[in-house]
Amino acid sequence: MRFSLSSILLVALAAESTVASSWFSKAVYNKWHETELERWLSDNNIPYPSPADRKDLENLVKSNWDSKVATPYNDWEPAQLQSYLKSKGQDVKKGTESNKKSLVSQVQGVWHESADTASNSYTSVKDWIFDGWTDSQLKAFLDRNDIPVPQPRQRDTMLAAARSNYDSVAKKLNQAAHYPGEWLYESWSESDLKEFLDERGVPVPQPSTRDKLIASVRRNSRLSATQMKESAASASASAKASKDNLSDQLLDSWSDSKIKEWADSNGIKVPQGSKRNELLALARKHRDTLTGDKVASSASSAFGAATSNAQNQFAKATDDASLKGEDAFNQAVGTWSDSRLKAFLDARGIPVPQGGKKDELVKQVRLNSNKATSGWSAWTFDTWTTENLRNWLTSQNNKAAKKSGATRDELFKQAQDSYASASKSGGSKYASVTSYLASATDAAKDSTFDTWSDSELKSYLDSYGVPNYQGSNSNELKAMARRNANYFRYGTSSPQGSIFGRLQSGAQWMFDQLKIGVSGGRQSSASYQGQKATDAAKEGATSATNRAGEAAQKAGDKVREEL
Numbered sequence: 001m002r003f004s005l006s007s008i009l010l011v012a013l014a015a016e017s018t019v020a021s022s023w024f025s026k027a028v029y030n031k032w033h034e035t036e037l038e039r040w041l042s043d044n045n046i047p048y049p050s051p052a053d054r055k056d057l058e059n060l061v062k063s064n065w066d067s068k069v070a071t072p073y074n075d076w077e078p079a080q081l082q083s084y085l086k087s088k089g090q091d092v093k094k095g096t097e098s099n100k101k102s103l104v105s106q107v108q109g110v111w112h113e114s115a116d117t118a119s120n121s122y123t124s125v126k127d128w129i130f131d132g133w134t135d136s137q138l139k140a141f142l143d144r145n146d147i148p149v150p151q152p153r154q155r156d157t158m159l160a161a162a163r164s165n166y167d168s169v170a171k172k173l174n175q176a177a178h179y180p181g182e183w184l185y186e187s188w189s190e191s192d193l194k195e196f197l198d199e200r201g202v203p204v205p206q207p208s209t210r211d212k213l214i215a216s217v218r219r220n221s222r223l224s225a226t227q228m229k230e231s232a233a234s235a236s237a238s239a240k241a242s243k244d245n246l247s248d249q250l251l252d253s254w255s256d257s258k259i260k261e262w263a264d265s266n267g268i269k270v271p272q273g274s275k276r277n278e279l280l281a282l283a284r285k286h287r288d289t290l291t292g293d294k295v296a297s298s299a300s301s302a303f304g305a306a307t308s309n310a311q312n313q314f315a316k317a318t319d320d321a322s323l324k325g326e327d328a329f330n331q332a333v334g335t336w337s338d339s340r341l342k343a344f345l346d347a348r349g350i351p352v353p354q355g356g357k358k359d360e361l362v363k364q365v366r367l368n369s370n371k372a373t374s375g376w377s378a379w380t381f382d383t384w385t386t387e388n389l390r391n392w393l394t395s396q397n398n399k400a401a402k403k404s405g406a407t408r409d410e411l412f413k414q415a416q417d418s419y420a421s422a423s424k425s426g427g428s429k430y431a432s433v434t435s436y437l438a439s440a441t442d443a444a445k446d447s448t449f450d451t452w453s454d455s456e457l458k459s460y461l462d463s464y465g466v467p468n469y470q471g472s473n474s475n476e477l478k479a480m481a482r483r484n485a486n487y488f489r490y491g492t493s494s495p496q497g498s499i500f501g502r503l504q505s506g507a508q509w510m511f512d513q514l515k516i517g518v519s520g521g522r523q524s525s526a527s528y529q530g531q532k533a534t535d536a537a538k539e540g541a542t543s544a545t546n547r548a549g550e551a552a553q554k555a556g557d558k559v560r561e562e563l
Contacts, residue, residue: 028120029178034057035181036181038052038057044064044219046068069119073111077100078099078100085106088110112230125180126162126166129184130163132224137187139158140188142158147161191368193214194208197216202216251280262283263282263283263286336362336464340488344488344491381412386408389411389414392415398414407459449485452478454477460481461480
């Protein structure tokens with residue numbers, strides 16, 4: 001049977017039309033319960049009639065789906081846009097820090113997934129909804145729902161258990177699972193919810209309620225999951241690059257005769273008269289395709305041992321620093337004034353005990369020592385310089401900025417009052433405030449206390465009730481101020497930045513030790529002697545381990561120095 005070209009095209013178009021029709025009729029939200037449709041609309045601040053029939057809800061979701069799922073960044077504030085660009089390793093173009101239109105354009109240029117990928121991800125929420133959870137949050141979810149996990153509890157096994165039991169837990173609780181509700185976050189405290197948002201550069205809703213916090217966490221969980229995977233992939237790539245580097249340095253340490261011997265033992269023909277560069281190229285070409293190579297196996301083993309030891313040393317350094325830091329924090333807050341203790345709790349949205357005695361305040365502060373400050377607050381200005389404060393007040397058209405001879409304490413109080421007023425008003429006024437803070441806060445942090453006068457430092461320390469600073473020089477005053485400011489801002493949590501940054505910096509630290517060690521191993525082999533090749537790799541691994549140990553010791557010394 002013969003078909004004309006026009007007939008074939010008609011069949012193809014018909015098939016395409018059928019596929020398209022099928023896709024639209026099978027949009028992921030078509031299977032959602034009405035409460036899930038309403039929840040999604042509410043999470044994304046889209047008003048809907050109540051009561052409303054299912055068809056109206058679906059049409060409303062459909063008309064907003066692409067803008068909220070495929071290109072959510074169009075609704076972000078400048079602070080979140082900047083945070084995303086930083087997570088992608090992109091510098092914000094100078095002069096555009098507060099220009100939302102420009103920031104959106106920059107984010108669009110590096111956005112991580114297509115509209116289809118984003119939409120399809122909602123066919124199985126359980127595959128990614130847990131990715132941004134901490135180990136303790138996973139454990140709490142599993143324990144709350146009586147889900148057994150083999151000991152020792154590793155993150156991978158907890159994630160697998162949470163995912164495989166997700167549907168059964170929802171069914172047991174008589175809850176919908178396509179777009180989960182509050183039931184999924186029952187074991188999270190409000191501080192957990194705020195911390196999740198803070199670590200990802202997402203503005204905490206103001207004023208914040210538990211429902212609003214959960215909505216914001218849920219709305220940003222998909223983005224968090226993809227960023228976690230990208231960060232893990234980046235760390236994995238760094239590991240592979242370091243291993244390849246080790247192999248290259250191992251080959252470089254071989255003599256010409258050793259390379260020829262290795263090639264002969266593996267059945268590789270070496271052209272007569274080959275120069276050293278040609279021999280090395282030949283070895284590199286075949287090293288990954290061979291099996292049973294004892295020298296390569298030895299190098300791999302040495303690398304694996306170095307990696308394991310470096311990981312252990314990194315973990316030890318972190319744990320030791322954490323324990324010392326916690327003890328130092330507990331001692332420090334015991335000397336703080338009542339007003340500072342109350343401010344510590346207030347900055348984290350924790351109710352301050354009314355009429356509470358100092359012992360009760362200290363107890364509450366220590367109980368919440370692992371919580372960092374919650375997003376922007378009146379205490380964001382706590383460590384700003386006189387110049388930073390004056391610039392801020394000028395941007396808000398505050399008369400105090402023009403007051404001649406105004407002290408830092410006076411400007412600080414005016415800045416707090418101005419922020420409180422904007423926060424209470426909300427809307428565009430508050431958005432303008434947070435936009436300014438997003439662009440100014442990093443600059444304010446970079447030079448914390450460096451330009452402060454001795455009288456300003458003493459006044460700042462007075463707010464903590466820090467005794468015995470009389471007779472201290474400027475550097476000692478700055479050290480005391482910086483130490484107490486870090487305790488106030490971070491508690492015992494890490495001040496090293498976002499969760500993604502910590503993941504990447506931890507991996508980089510480990511592999512830096514490996515590269516240092518391998519370099520030392522190579523330098524110790526001055527001649528190209530074949531038998532010493534494996535020893536060079538082993539020496540490199542040992543050196544890496546030793547240097548990791550030294551780094552652990554330095555971490556402890558640094559803590560003692562700060563204390």
